[in-house]
Amino acid sequence: MGERNLDSATRVVHAGERVHVAPSVTWPIAPPIVQTSVYAYPDIAAVDAVHEGEAPGYIYGGYGVPNQSALEAALAELEGAEAAVVTTSGSNAIAVTLLGLTAAGSRVVAAINCYGGTRVVLDQQLARFGVSTTYVHPADIDAVIAALHSEPRPALLWVDTIANPTIRATDIPCLATLASDAGVPLVVDNTFATPYHAQPLTMGADIVLHSTTKFIGGHNDSRGGAILADSERIAQLRRVAIHFGAIGAPFEAWLQLRGLRTLDVRMERSSANALAIAEACDGHPHVRRVHYPGLPSDPGHSVAVRTLRHGFGSMLSIDLGTAERARAVVDRLQLVVFAETLGGLMTTVVHPRSASYRSLTEEELARIGVSPGLLRFSVGIESPEDLVRDILGALNSLA
Ligand SMILES: Cc1ncc(COP(=O)(O)O)c(C=O)c1O
The missing domain is CATH 3.90.1150.10 (Aspartate Aminotransferase, domain 1)
Known part of the structure; x- marks a missing residue:
């Protein structure tokens, strides 16, 4: 840029804009915060390749930038998941998961003692679109089996690893077997247990989610959520999260990864x-x-x-x-x-x-x-x- 005859008003906008892509044999020990809402492309072919998944790269903050990818990779590793998508909050992780797995007329089977915000989404939001919920106590195995096998066939079974506010541990392996026998995916909110105490995917759950606002962030200074599952499901839920503008922000993801370290x-x-x-x-x-x-x-x-x-x-x-x-x-x-x-x-x-x-x-x-x-x-x-x-x-x- 120095070679060109540019006005100061142009220089203040563009000066130093490519410095961060300078090659370096060293790397920062703390991850940089990539506080950008958009990426620039060298040409149309390059952005096409990124969109099609044929070349690595980022496009837009609404789809995620490197800080979200780092948090997703770390959480997936800790939960034993193939993939993850991080959202602006645990509430958004709940909404995205429910929106992604249901359609008008769907029936959800949910633990009566699941997080209150999950019940609100089911009862006050999804109910408006014809989604009904059967609440069961997850320790009442007969009730769970009856709910899983009644019509219409449930879209999912939803439980929390440790239920609020009676701190009741949920028998995830048992419910995973019941859900799988009924051909129903088991979704587990693992916010209270965290992967330190429990990895529901390794016990047979199909989808795990977190409010990373809580123990994962750990410092009461940021909000976030995460959904973890196999790559195919996460690709589908990532699309839902993108469509509803639910992908988290870079600094929040940076804070939560920093919290996760401890x-x-x-x-x-x-x-x-x-x-x-x-x-x-x-x-x-x-x-x-x-x-x-x-x-x-x-x-x-x-x-x-x-x-x-x-x-x-x-x-x-x-x-x-x-x-x-x-x-x-x-x-x-x-x-x-x-x-x-x-x-x-x-x-x-x-x-x-x-x-x-x-x-x-x-x-x-x-x-x-x-x-x-x-x-x-x-x-x-x-x-x-x-x-x-x-x-x-x-x-x-x-x-
Ligand atoms: C178990 C559980 N899941 C999800 C949430 C929602 O998370 P957030 O506050 O990040 O929206 C909460 C919040 O208290 C929670 O306790």
């Missing part, structure tokens, strides 16, 4: 902390019940022992009997942060009845086990002694 050490610490809290609260006079799959008394314990590895996860719920007691404990916690999220470095608490479950009927709440006094904790990586002291201090101060 997933194992964070999960190891936070699941050990969760077990310490569960054991400290179990049997406390003000605690009606602790929901944690690591406790031998938990109804999901034997499933968890069989299906989860490296411990039992970082989520736990404590039932205090009444909403007033739950409120009093939240007010008295000094260290644990009251915030409607999960999966971050710090321990957070929510009151599910006043958060994502507020629109459910009493009957539905009872079926899922969301009692008025239930508090759900997402345990972080602080010192276990400090966390136990904070929570026991709040419990002990109850009248």
